[in-house]
Amino acid sequence: MIPLTWYLVLAAALFCIGLYGVLARRNAIGLLMGIELMLNAANINLLAFERYVAPNSLVGQAFVVFNITVAAAEAAVGLALIIAIYRSRDTVAVEDIDLLRG
Amino acid sequence: MSLTQIVFIILAGLALLGAVGMVALRNLVHTVLSMVLAFLAVAGVFVLLDAGFLAMVQILIYVGALAILILFAIMLTRDMMDRKAHVNAAQWPLALVVAAALFALLGVLLVGASWPTVTAAISGDQVVALGEALVGPYALPFEAASVLLLAALIGAIVIAREARA
Numbered sequence: 497m498i499p500l501t502w503y504l505v506l507a508a509a510l511f512c513i514g515l516y517g518v519l520a521r522r523n524a525i526g527l528l529m530g531i532e533l534m535l536n537a538a539n540i541n542l543l544a545f546e547r548y549v550a551p552n553s554l555v556g557q558a559f560v561v562f563n564i565t566v567a568a569a570e571a572a573v574g575l576a577l578i579i580a581i582y583r584s585r586d587t588v589a590v591e592d593i594d595l596l597r598g
Numbered sequence: 599m600s601l602t603q604i605v606f607i608i609l610a611g612l613a614l615l616g617a618v619g620m621v622a623l624r625n626l627v628h629t630v631l632s633m634v635l636a637f638l639a640v641a642g643v644f645v646l647l648d649a650g651f652l653a654m655v656q657i658l659i660y661v662g663a664l665a666i667l668i669l670f671a672i673m674l675t676r677d678m679m680d681r682k683a684h685v686n687a688a689q690w691p692l693a694l695v696v697a698a699a700l701f702a703l704l705g706v707l708l709v710g711a712s713w714p715t716v717t718a719a720i721s722g723d724q725v726v727a728l729g730e731a732l733v734g735p736y737a738l739p740f741e742a743a744s745v746l747l748l749a750a751l752i753g754a755i756v757i758a759r760e761a762r763a
Binding site for chain 1: 649
């Protein structure tokens with residue numbers, strides 16, 4: 497049996513790599529990919545806790561279904577926004593998209 | 599060390615490799631391929647957690663749909679990223695420090711914590727049980743999720759559509 501801690505450490509590592517991607521990338525699409533990785537790490541945590549703390553309760557699996565739904569919606573709207581911004585401003589570099597900067 | 603532990607270590611290594619490639623590679627198409635590797639490995643981890651249905655959903659949605667969607671977005675916005683341009687923002691060393699510090703903190707906390715784990719075998723068909731749970735106790739969030747998906751679908755079309763003059 498795999499210890500629960502292994503799953504949690506893997507999820508933490510994936511989350512932190514995704515966080516680095518979100519903070520460090522210049523391209524807005526790379527930023528979205530980092531967010532997807534962080535959501536995936538959360539899914540691993542949900543499933544691991546269900547399997548080890550409350551097996552057969554299906555709480556984790558149901559939440560993962562909703563999490564994947566929200567991730568898909570976020571990706572679709574995010575990519576549409578990026579394409580719209582690219583069309584109007586000819587860039588997807590996040591530091592150039594500063595229309596709302598005071 | 600048992601066989602499942604070895605499989606887990608291989609899958610975790612592949613997931614981390616894909617994730618690191620995703621944030622470190624310069625070519626955006628290569629980062630998407632690296633992301634696909636990470637998501638496939640995560641699907642394998644789902645199988646180890648006895649969530650076979652979600653592993654298939656993971657492959658269908660992330661590897662199938664999302665990777666293609668992101669590739670299309672990259673192709674539509676391609677010419678802005680020339681090969682000499684920096685792929686990382688100026689604050690990337692600070693981002694590395696923040697991410698590493700968060701991982702160190704989480705690692706210490708997770709390794710030190712003790713969880714009230716129970717070892718029970720999975721009983722019955724998980725897919726049937728999940729399907730019944732989604733129309734039973736989780737019916738309301740399920741409907742909310744479908745409304746959210748519809749709203750996102752319409753919103754994405756409206757936002758990305760070319761404005762007619």
